[in-house]
Amino acid sequence: MSDSVNNKVVELRNVRRSFVQADVQIDVLKGVDLDIMPNETVALLGPSGSGKSTLLQAVGLLEGGFEGSIKLAGEETAQLPAKGHTRIRRELLGFVYQFHHLLPDFTALENVVMPQLIFGRSLGEAEIRAESLLASMGLGERLHHKPSKLSGGEQQRVAVARALANSPKLVLADEPTGNLDEATADIVLAELLALVRREGSAAFIATHNERLAAKMDRVVRLHDGVLT
Numbered sequence: 019m020s021d022s023v024n025n026k027v028v029e030l031r032n033v034r035r036s037f038v039q040a041d042v043q044i045d046v047l048k049g050v051d052l053d054i055m056p057n058e059t060v061a062l063l064g065p066s067g068s069g070k071s072t073l074l075q076a077v078g079l080l081e082g083g084f085e086g087s088i089k090l091a092g093e094e095t096a097q098l099p100a101k102g103h104t105r106i107r108r109e110l111l112g113f114v115y116q117f118h119h120l121l122p123d124f125t126a127l128e129n130v131v132m133p134q135l136i137f138g139r140s141l142g143e144a145e146i147r148a149e150s151l152l153a154s155m156g157l158g159e160r161l162h163h164k165p166s167k168l169s170g171g172e173q174q175r176v177a178v179a180r181a182l183a184n185s186p187k188l189v190l191a192d193e194p195t196g197n198l199d200e201a202t203a204d205i206v207l208a209e210l211l212a213l214v215r216r217e218g219s220a221a222f223i224a225t226h227n228e229r230l231a232a233k234m235d236r237v238v239r240l241h242d243g244v245l246t
């Protein structure tokens with residue numbers, strides 16, 4: 019298919035990853051197949067140690083050492099040099115981590131403006147978009163706060179706005195609300211999903227929380243190194 023709009027955002031085939039520690043080999047991913055369509059939100063469930071973070075690192079092109087085929091927006095990434103991975107991450111992906119990783123010396127607004135400047139947007143355009151994203155995460159009154167002056171939930175909301183700043187085709191999140199109390203986690207995840215859906219991105223989100231997972235379009239489970 020030449021039209022990139024029709025491409026699967028993610029197409030994994032037989033993805034494998036093993037770690038060797040103290041001469042013992044652990045096969046964490048034993049042949050993962052996964053398709054994610056444009057606009058689709060997919061929850062990744064699995065017990066601790068089942069390989070959720072490892073799988074997200076594969077899709078996010080954050081680590082080497084994977085075998086198999088990892089296609090993002092139709093492009094095979096396996097043989098690409100690091101420069102190609104950096105380009106795909108910048109053009110296609112947005113990340114939300116469990117701990118927000120905001121720049122501490124910059125305001126909420128600046129944290130969302132920055133990736134857009136790197137992407138080539140003008141300061142004016144970037145600020146308008148950052149304000150709009152932050153406002154839709156309920157932070158219209160917190161634009162000029164630095165992360166240390168924000169609550170945990172607010173920090174995570176800024177991190178969500180930042181992940182969406184460059185209109186990624188795919189948002190990747192590793193337990194994005196794992197650091198928050200239950201009630202706040204529910205609200206922040208609902209806001210994240212609303213924003214992802216409004217922006218037309220797809221999302222692949224690792225979580226331990228069945229209830230949060232049920233709010234997404236589809237749930238996949240990692241068990242014994244494969245997805246079910």
Ligand SMILES: Nc1ncnc2c1ncn2[C@@H]1O[C@H](COP(=O)(O)OP(=O)(O)OP(=O)(O)O)[C@@H](O)[C@H]1O
Nearest residue numbers: 037038039046064065066067068069070071072073
């Ligand atoms: N860099 C590494 N070196 C060696 N072993 C690793 C490495 N990274 C992960 N592992 C092992 O791979 C397995 C899967 O780890 P991973 O972090 O992907 O699990 P997870 O499902 O994200 O768990 P959690 O829910 O606790 O975050 C674990 O047994 C872990 O010890």
Ligand SMILES: [Mg+2]
Nearest residue numbers: 070071072192
């Ligand atoms: Mg993990």
